[in-house]
Amino acid sequence: MTTADIRTDTDIAGLSSAEHATGNLEARLTLVEYGDFECPRCAQAEPLTRHLVEAYGDRLRFVFRHFPDSAAHPHAELAAEASEAAAAQGKFWAMHAALFRQPQHLKEAALTRYAEEIELDMTRYHADMTDHLYLQRVREHHAAAVQLGLRGTPSFFLNDEPVDVSFGLEHLEQAIRTALGES
16 A cells, blocks of 8 residues: 555544643644554554654654454454543553454453553453443444545555655654754
């Protein structure tokens, strides 16, 4: 996918209070990732996005949105639901990190183990997962990504502009440096 394939007439960074954001929430730069917890490239991107938030401190906000590819990654949607169940308990980023540590282990038993490791209220977690309480939110993120013309993960936007990482994730940091006038 090239950046020419992506719609840019949508305000991607128009964030709601329900977004999964970290870094400086008032920063002038917003990096949005559409990702899939079972995607190997997304797992490779996770340490870099964490580094970028740390390195650019008060100048960057990072947002994660779900774009599970259920055809290629049969456990991705359930993992996204688990992250939402964790978010409801204030632990989205802890679950985000746990899921990306083991993207090849995302079956229900593993998700439960990760929920226990990050000390979720397990009664609530099991009820949320049994009822698929957050499936609609995951599917709304997915539908938004499709509407944007995204076809793969990870897909990134910096202040609503697509960042092409098809030839390497190092393009993310370069895009940030350019936006800050540091390149």
